[in-house]
Amino acid sequence: MPTVASYIVEVLKLLGLKRIYGIIGTTILDFMDALYDYREDLRLITTRHEQAAVSMADAEYRVTGNLGAVAVHGGPGFLNTALGLGIAFKDRVPLLLISGGVKRRLYGTDAMHEVDQVSIVRPITKYAARLSREEELPSIMTKALRLALSKPRGPVVLEVPEDMWRRPVNAAPSDALRELKIESVKPRREDVEEILSYMVKAEKPAVLVCGEAALPGVESLLSELAWRVGAYVM
Numbered sequence: 001m002p003t004v005a006s007y008i009v010e011v012l013k014l015l016g017l018k019r020i021y022g023i024i025g026t027t028i029l030d031f032m033d034a035l036y037d038y039r040e041d042l043r044l045i046t047t048r049h050e051q052a053a054v055s056m057a058d059a060e061y062r063v064t065g066n067l068g069a070v071a072v073h074g075g076p077g078f079l080n081t082a083l084g085l086g087i088a089f090k091d092r093v094p095l096l097l098i099s100g101g102v103k104r105r106l107y108g109t110d111a112m113h114e115v116d117q118v119s120i121v122r123p124i125t126k127y128a129a130r131l132s133r134e135e136e137l138p139s140i141m142t143k144a145l146r147l148a149l150s151k152p153r154g155p156v157v158l159e160v161p162e163d164m165w166r167r168p169v170n171a172a173p174s175d176a177l178r179e180l181k182i183e184s185v186k187p188r189r190e191d192v193e194e195i196l197s198y199m200v201k202a203e204k205p206a207v208l209v210c211g212e213a214a215l216p217g218v219e220s221l222l223s224e225l226a227w228r229v230g231a232y233v234m
Helices: 004-014 026-037 050-064 082-090 117-124 134-149 175-179 189-201 218-229
Strands: 019-022 043-046 068-072 095-101 127-130 155-161
Touching: 004 026, 004 134, 004 155, 019 050, 026 043, 026 068, 026 095, 026 155, 050 068, 050 082, 050 095, 082 117, 082 155, 095 134, 117 127, 117 155, 127 134, 134 155, 189 218
Parallel strands: 019 043, 019 068, 068 095, 095 155, 127 155
Antiparallel strands: none
8 A cells, every 4th residue: 555655656657757856855755765765767956955846857858848846844845846836837837846844743833944835835836735534645636637627727835744745545546547648739721821821921020929939949940940930039
């Protein structure tokens, strides 16, 4: 039976992730142990600052087109991710931030490193949740990932209290998670041909790009299109 920590790692594997970025801290030590057990499949890349970890996960999407993942210590480590999350939110970058948190019995006692992490990042994420019971993990993970990967894409956050990482989860990651992919636009061929006919006839054609232009390979194709039809790019 998987634990909370190993369940999350197995979900990341199912999604095809090869890397996760972050910094080790006391509230996520058990998660780091689980990552070590899966080190042949999922590489942990540590950084010197949590903001850098989020930026690297952001770049994972921009370079490879895959979901980025981050793991950070709760409290001060988590707060250091705010700028990176804000950038990912504004640029519609899908990433999963996994954060530790204070033990459940300490929540609401003004314990060391205790902050209301979920409320802090809710305005700059598509979804943020704090795990309170291990049986909720499968549904929370599925919801978070669906939201991160569907348009408008964006970052999602899961906080796991320090005392929950080793709790058993009475479920295995669903194979349906393999089907979760970043949605892409698939225009009809006739629509594309119609647009091209207008562009070829236009005296001063222009191309207005959006966030999709940041996907791998799009920039070079866009440049070639603009060159062939003599279009301005905005």
